[in-house]
Each structure stands twice: as structure tokens, then as C-alpha cells.
Amino acid sequence: MDLDLIIRNGTVVDGTGADRRRADIGVKDGRITEIGDLGDARATRTVDADGLVVAPGVIDLHTHYDGQVHWDPHLTNTGTHGATTVAVGNCGFGFAPCKPEMRDRYMQMMERTEQIPYEALRQGMPWKWETFPEWMEHLRSLPKALNMASFLPINPLMIYVMGIEAAKSRPATEDERAEMRRLLHEAMDAGALGFAxxxxxxxxxxxxxxxxxxxxxxxxxxxAYNLAQVLRERGGGIIQANTDIPMLRNRRDVCAELAHISGATVIHNVIMVVPDSTVHLDVLAWLDECTEEGLDIYTQSIASRGWTEFTVLNYTSWDVLPVFKAFTDQDPDGKAALARSPEYRQRVVDEYDFGPQQHAGTRFHEFTMIDAAGAAEFTAHENKTVAEIAADTGRSVTDTFYDILVASKLQAQFTHLTRFVYDEKLVGPVLQHPRVLAGGSDGGAHVKFVAGGQWPTDLIIWLARDSDQFTLEEIHAKISALPARVLGLPDRGTLVPGNAADIMIYDLDELGYQHGRYEVRHDLPGGDWRKFVDVRGLRYVLVNGEITFVDGVPQDPRPGALVTTAVGATT
Known part of the structure; x- marks a missing residue:
């Protein structure tokens, strides 16, 4: 057989849970034809994978690349780290359906909800659609290096049917609910996964x-219950439901009711492992109860050793607290005025609550100042926490933080680690639960203070290579095969003959990334910047049989397809 590609002599970890084995893989017309000893078989291109792991490409269920795909067809940094399929439309946010007069408003929404810069969206998006089927056709037509799937996001749907003011101020009428059901049917006919x-x-x-x-x-x-009826009528689909903020908001009963009404798969967001808390155990127990009741519910984890780098000009994670949201809502001049205000500082002291602040990533006094931005009195204190600087200078924590902001004209940079995921002995058992989904990059969102696409790389080295929490066989089943099954994509997520040739090839010993500091790339439309994490040791990524990355460098082929749960295959 003449093949398009042969991957020779690799250590194949196929995602099914089967033991790794040394084998060749043949690829023809974007599909795996054979795995074994291919001997004298010929191919247009050969990849030598001797000493390398050959595994299925990663499927990232939680991204916001709805905008970025228009100017970055390789969806970096998620694509950079071995992802070959991503889902968009998550959290109920997106760009379709959209009436022409609402386009600017939608972009403003996405700048605040997901921190995708408005100017990048304005310059980078062609707006060739109005309806959701037109959006899906647009995604299908875009040259892209990764496969994409899309939920119908509920916020654009409500605004499209009801108008923005009505959607925020009153329940939908029965006629409006009927129209939303019709539009969800229409969207799923066009390939939508379901709704978010x-x-x-x-x-x-x-x-x-x-x-x-x-x-x-x-x-x-x-x-939402109204829309869940559509999935019951259709006999399938997926609901992505962001209803749970650990330690702050527990609406897991809503997920259970959505699963009950729809009879379909529900992806609950989110489970976190938080030190000194058993909230993750509560979620696992709830999942077991739901499974016993016959409800098809999974939970999306935030599980990688992430971190945040920010200035207060672009940081919104602390908006869970009204006192900080009052600061975020201001323009730069307003922020500067509050930073100087004794009254506002006293309000911070009065309202500061460690519990919600921990949800935002870490606690206020644990922010580390990594760049004083020329503020002379604080330059010597770089790489110390706010609490440490306060102790050194004899100030309160609150005064220290806001004094830094004033002295640096709001330009000082801070960082914090993600407190809830650094103990592998806590995280490993949670991810081992059969209804816990790994990762979730949030790729394309929050680009000024975080990048999360490195999560597959991190989990492989953290939980499988450098600890005994997972074998390679188990981790690849978790990050590829399980999400493929949840999305209803039987031809992806595993390396078996007949499946799409979505593949990552890496050197396990060399696999890594720069942890703790982001690279800044000025590659948004108009030359704007974002945070980025590169990869080491990932030699090749293939999508539908085409090589899309070599040693972390994007390649010219853009073979990505629109995939849909409706038929479980490329459309």
C-alpha cells in the first residue's frame, strides 16, 4: 500500500488503556490504516519516532477560541501543547446568533466576560453570519489547523430572541421560549453539540x-430547562453548565435537573481541589449519586499547575468580591483615584474575605510583585509577596498593595500560583474518577493575564512521568479518549485503524515548558500583546494526518475540520 505517512518505530500509547507497544502507524487520507510492523510499506513522508511516545491528540472541551481562530488558525497555545480538537461556545458566551446591529455589543461583552481584547475582535472578525447555522458554516469554511466543535451559547440566543434589555429584566414569554427551542433544533441540525x-x-x-x-x-x-427539552426530543446532545463556584455557589441541583429533563450528557463546571477543604469530595460523592440515578453527568476539572500574571489594568478574577469589582469597573483614572483613597482602602479592610478571594486564585496578601514598573521605593522588593513587602516596610497589607499601585501608576505586575492544584496526592485521585474530565484550557480567553493551553503537557509530566498518580496509558485515556467519548466522537481520541490521524509525538524525558513566567507575544490584530507558554520535547502534532506543529513551531497545513456529535465524524 502506498501511504501518505508512516510513523516508524514509536512507542504507541493508543488511548484505549492498552499497554504501550513499539509499532509503526500508517496514515492515508487523514485516517489511520494500520498499526504494527509496516516493513517495506512506502509513504510520501516518513517520521522517525524511535525513542518517542506516539499518542492520540488531546481533546480540549473548554476553550473560548471563537474569536482567536480568525487570526490564529493554530489556536496557540492550546495547539502548541498537543490539542487536536477543541470545543467553543462554552459558558454560554459567543458570537452567534447575532443581529447585525448587536455585533459591537457582543464584542464588548466578550472583552469583559473572557478578556478577549475588543480591538482584536473588531479588527480580526469578518462577521459573515447572523444565524447559528451560518456561524457553523463559517467555522467550517475557515482554514484552521485544529478541529473545532461548538455549543450554542445561551446568552446570544436569549438576546437574539428577546433583545438585550428584556433578556436582563424579565422571563421569556411562551412564544419566546418556543422560538428558542426552534433555534436550538436548527443549531443542532447544523452540528451544534448542544447548548452551554x-x-x-x-x-x-x-x-x-x-x-x-x-x-x-x-x-x-x-x-435552560426549556432548552433541555430539545435534547430530550432529539435523543441526545450535550449541555455545558457552569453552575458551581467551589466554596461560593453550589447549584449542582441545576445540573442534575438539566440531565433529568434532557436525558442527555451534562458537563458540570467546575471541580477544584482546594487545600483545607473537602469541596472536591462533595462533588465526587454527588457524581456517584447522579450515576446511580442514571444521570449522565461529568464534571470539568481545573487541574494543572497554573499561575496568573497581571496588572490591575487587566485583572478581573477578583470580581467575585464586590469591593474589588468596584475597582475593576473603573477606567484607569478611576482605578488610580480609588487606589489613593483612604475611604476605599478602609472598605477593602472591612470587606476583605479570604474564602471568596481564594476562589479567585489565591489570597490578596499572597500576590507576588514581579515588576515594580519603575516605582523606585519598591524595586528592591521585587519577587516578594505583598505580605512580605508589608512586613519589610512597616505598612499594612492593604496600604502596601495600593501604595505600589500609586507609585507604579498601576503598571506594577503581580503573579500568583493557582493554590488549588499543586498537591498531586490530592489532584491525582480526583482525576482518576471516571466522571472527572481533565484540563480545560480556557484557551483564547483571559489573554492578558493567563495562558492555560499547557495543561496536557503539565499533566503528563506532573502526574505520569514525575509521580505515580497515572501511567502513560491512563493519562492519555483521560485527556483524549474520555473527552472524545463525552463529545460523541467515536473516530477520535484513540489510535486505532479507521480513526482520524490526530496524533502527538513527544520525547517523554524532554517534555516540558517554562513554568512560572509567561512569554509576551505581540501577535494579536493591531500588534496587541498576550501571554503565551511554549513547549519543549513535543516533536510533532498531526491533525487529520497532516503535520501541524514541529517542535512547537506551527506548520503550513491547516487540515482542521468542524466536528459534530450529531454523526460522530467530520462534517
Missing amino acids: VTWLGEMNNHTDFDGSPMPSDIMEIEE
């Missing part, structure tokens, strides 16, 4: 451009 929703009330850092809640956060929950 956030319902967290006003305690949410994903707010509208003016700081007010998004429609879905304050809607009647019947709007």
Missing part, C-alpha cells in the same frame, strides 16, 4: 461590559 449556560447569579466575575450581570446569570432557570 452559566447560571451563577451576581456572584460571578464574568460580567457584561458595564459590570452588570450577563443575562443567563440572572435569568429564570426555566429558560
